[in-house]
Amino acid sequence: MTLRFRASALILTAALALSACAQGGLRDGDAVNLNAQGGLGAASDPTSVAYFNQVVGDRVLFAVDQSTLDAQAQATLDGQAQWLLSNSEYAIQIEGHADEQGTREYNIALGARRASAVRDYLVSRGVPAGRLNTISYGKERPIEICSEESCYRQNRRAVTVVSFGPGA
Amino acid sequence: MLTRRSLIRTTAALTLASALPLVPARAQTGPLRLEITEGVIEPLPFAIPSFIARNGGAADAAADITRVIAADLRGTGLFRQIPETAHISSITAFDAPIQYNDWQAINAQALIVGEVEESGGRLIVRFRLFDVFSQQPLGEGLQFVGPREGWRRMAHNVADQVYERITGEGGYFDTRVVFVHEEGPKNARLKRLAIMDYDGANVQFLTDSRSLVLAPRFSPTGDRIIYTSYESGQPQVYLMDVATVTRRPLEAFTGGEMTFSPRFTPDGGSVVFSMAQGGNTDIFRVGVGGGARTQLTTAPSIETAPSFSPDGSQMVFESDRTGGQQIYVMPAGGGEPQRISRGTGRYGTPVWSPRGDYIAFTKQEAGRFHIGVMRTNGSEERLLTASFLDEGPTWAPNGRVLMFTRETAGADGAPAVYSVDISGRNLQRVATPGMASDPSWSPRLP
Known part of the structure; x- marks a missing residue:
C-alpha cells in the first residue's frame, strides 16, 4: 500500500471507530471498515x-501464538461464507497477521497459519477453495501501534479482503 | 577478551605468539593472548600519531585514514586511544627510529606509525605496528595501494592488520552490512534495502520503498544478497547482485506459495528457505540457478530460519513442533533433528558462527527479548542483551561480534541496529541513516 493510502485509512479508522460506538452494534474488529468510504458501496447495500466489511465483519482475532478459531470467530466466518456464496463475483484474499511480540520470520509463518485456518474454515462452509488466496504479513502491518495487549489483540488477526473482480 | 592474567602479561610484553622465538625470554611473562571471549577488563592503550603525508595531495587522506583506523580500533572496546595531545614524541619520518621511552612514558602499549603518498590519483598507505614495551616491531611493515576514493577501505585494512596482530583473531573492519532502511509511522512503515560499510559510511539504497522487503543476507563471497520481497504480491525470495543492483526471483513465481527466511549454503551454490503452504511451513533447498527443490523438513509445524554450519555438514533452524519455538540441529542432507535449546522461554533465528563454535539466537522470555549465544550442542548458553525487542543476530566474519535489530516499544517505537561482542560487552548502536533493521554482516571483502 502507499503511504498516502494508509495514512488516510488511519484517519478513517478513527472516524469509524466513533461511528461504530455510536451505532452500538459493531464489534471492535469492525473499526477498520472504512473501505466503504473508498467507493466500495454503502453499508446499506x-x-x-x-456491507461485508462492516456488517458481516471482515476479520477474526486470535490468541497469542494461536491460530485456533474461537466461537466468535467461527460465527463471523459463517457469516462471511454465506455472503461469499451469495456474492460470487468478488475475489477473496485472506491476510494473516501477528502482533509485534515475536521474531519476524516466525510471525510470517504464524500469519500464514492464521490465514490458512480461515481459508480452511470457509472451504468447510462451502466456499470454493479456488476463490480463496492467502497471504501473510507477519508483524509487518499492524493496525494498532501501542505496545500493549489492547493493541496486540487487534493485530493478531486474519482479514478477509474482498474486491470486485473474478472470484476464481 | 583480556583476562586478568593476560592483561598483566600485556603490560610487560605485546607480541605475537608466532613471533615468540624472536622475543627475548622474560621471567613471568609470555606471549600476549587477547581472548575475545571473557570480557575486557581494561582496553589496551594505543597511540596512532597522524599519518605522515608524503606529498601535498595526500594531506587530507592521511588525516582521514588515521581517524578511521583509530575509530575502528576504539569501536571494538578492546583498545583505548591515547590522544595525540598527550604524545611526547612526534613521528616526523616513517622510517625514523622509534623513541620507545617516550611511548612507554605515556603507557602506550601499541604504537601505529604510517604515511600516505598520493601518486597519479592513487594512494599508497604504509604502516608499521610496534610493541612499545618489548621495543619490537609487531609484524612486518605493510603497504596498501588503491584508488583515492578507496581510502576508507585502506584504513580498514590497516586496522584489520593491527587487530589481527594483537588479538590473533581475524579483523572485521573491511566489511559491509546490508540492512532494511525504514521510514514512516509504525502502522504505515516503508522499507527498502540498503548497504553500507560496517561503520555506517557509504550508504547506498538497493531497492525503492514500493515493496515490503525483509531480512537480506549476504552470499559467502559478499557479492550477492538473498532476501524476501512482496513485489510479486506474495512474500517471495529474491536474489540480488550487489555490484549491478540487479535482482530476480530465486524461483519462478507459481502463486499460492510464500517463500521467506532465505540463507545461502556455505558454498554459495544453494539457498535454503522456508515455504508456507496451507498453513504449514517447512524448509527447502534449491540451487541459485533454480532447478528442483529439496524438502529438508517435513513436520506439520513451523520450521524456519535455517542456517548452515560453516563446513556445510549441519543445519540449525527453529521449529515449534513441541509448542513454542525451539532450536534444532540436523544433518544438512536431511535426517532426524536434535533439539539443542534447553532453557525456559522461546528460541528463534539461530545463526551458526562463521567460526563454527557458537550458534547465536533470539530468546523470548517473560516479555523480554535477548540476543544470546550457545555452543552448537546447546551448552554454555549466554544471553548478551535484554530489551523490549531484540532479534535477528548476524555474525562478524571473525565470529566474535554480533549485530542485531533492537526495536523500542510504543506507538513511536523504532528499530535500530546494534552490535555487541560475544562476551556481552561493548553494546553499541551502529550508525545508520535512519530507522534500520535486519542487518546482515558481509564476509571480509576480497
Whole structure:
C-alpha cells in the first residue's frame, strides 16, 4: 500500500471507530471498515464490500501464538461464507497477521497459519477453495501501534479482503 | 577478551605468539593472548600519531585514514586511544627510529606509525605496528595501494592488520552490512534495502520503498544478497547482485506459495528457505540457478530460519513442533533433528558462527527479548542483551561480534541496529541513516 493510502485509512479508522460506538452494534474488529468510504458501496447495500466489511465483519482475532478459531470467530466466518456464496463475483484474499511480540520470520509463518485456518474454515462452509488466496504479513502491518495487549489483540488477526473482480 | 592474567602479561610484553622465538625470554611473562571471549577488563592503550603525508595531495587522506583506523580500533572496546595531545614524541619520518621511552612514558602499549603518498590519483598507505614495551616491531611493515576514493577501505585494512596482530583473531573492519532502511509511522512503515560499510559510511539504497522487503543476507563471497520481497504480491525470495543492483526471483513465481527466511549454503551454490503452504511451513533447498527443490523438513509445524554450519555438514533452524519455538540441529542432507535449546522461554533465528563454535539466537522470555549465544550442542548458553525487542543476530566474519535489530516499544517505537561482542560487552548502536533493521554482516571483502 502507499503511504498516502494508509495514512488516510488511519484517519478513517478513527472516524469509524466513533461511528461504530455510536451505532452500538459493531464489534471492535469492525473499526477498520472504512473501505466503504473508498467507493466500495454503502453499508446499506447487502451486496457491497462495505456491507461485508462492516456488517458481516471482515476479520477474526486470535490468541497469542494461536491460530485456533474461537466461537466468535467461527460465527463471523459463517457469516462471511454465506455472503461469499451469495456474492460470487468478488475475489477473496485472506491476510494473516501477528502482533509485534515475536521474531519476524516466525510471525510470517504464524500469519500464514492464521490465514490458512480461515481459508480452511470457509472451504468447510462451502466456499470454493479456488476463490480463496492467502497471504501473510507477519508483524509487518499492524493496525494498532501501542505496545500493549489492547493493541496486540487487534493485530493478531486474519482479514478477509474482498474486491470486485473474478472470484476464481 | 583480556583476562586478568593476560592483561598483566600485556603490560610487560605485546607480541605475537608466532613471533615468540624472536622475543627475548622474560621471567613471568609470555606471549600476549587477547581472548575475545571473557570480557575486557581494561582496553589496551594505543597511540596512532597522524599519518605522515608524503606529498601535498595526500594531506587530507592521511588525516582521514588515521581517524578511521583509530575509530575502528576504539569501536571494538578492546583498545583505548591515547590522544595525540598527550604524545611526547612526534613521528616526523616513517622510517625514523622509534623513541620507545617516550611511548612507554605515556603507557602506550601499541604504537601505529604510517604515511600516505598520493601518486597519479592513487594512494599508497604504509604502516608499521610496534610493541612499545618489548621495543619490537609487531609484524612486518605493510603497504596498501588503491584508488583515492578507496581510502576508507585502506584504513580498514590497516586496522584489520593491527587487530589481527594483537588479538590473533581475524579483523572485521573491511566489511559491509546490508540492512532494511525504514521510514514512516509504525502502522504505515516503508522499507527498502540498503548497504553500507560496517561503520555506517557509504550508504547506498538497493531497492525503492514500493515493496515490503525483509531480512537480506549476504552470499559467502559478499557479492550477492538473498532476501524476501512482496513485489510479486506474495512474500517471495529474491536474489540480488550487489555490484549491478540487479535482482530476480530465486524461483519462478507459481502463486499460492510464500517463500521467506532465505540463507545461502556455505558454498554459495544453494539457498535454503522456508515455504508456507496451507498453513504449514517447512524448509527447502534449491540451487541459485533454480532447478528442483529439496524438502529438508517435513513436520506439520513451523520450521524456519535455517542456517548452515560453516563446513556445510549441519543445519540449525527453529521449529515449534513441541509448542513454542525451539532450536534444532540436523544433518544438512536431511535426517532426524536434535533439539539443542534447553532453557525456559522461546528460541528463534539461530545463526551458526562463521567460526563454527557458537550458534547465536533470539530468546523470548517473560516479555523480554535477548540476543544470546550457545555452543552448537546447546551448552554454555549466554544471553548478551535484554530489551523490549531484540532479534535477528548476524555474525562478524571473525565470529566474535554480533549485530542485531533492537526495536523500542510504543506507538513511536523504532528499530535500530546494534552490535555487541560475544562476551556481552561493548553494546553499541551502529550508525545508520535512519530507522534500520535486519542487518546482515558481509564476509571480509576480497
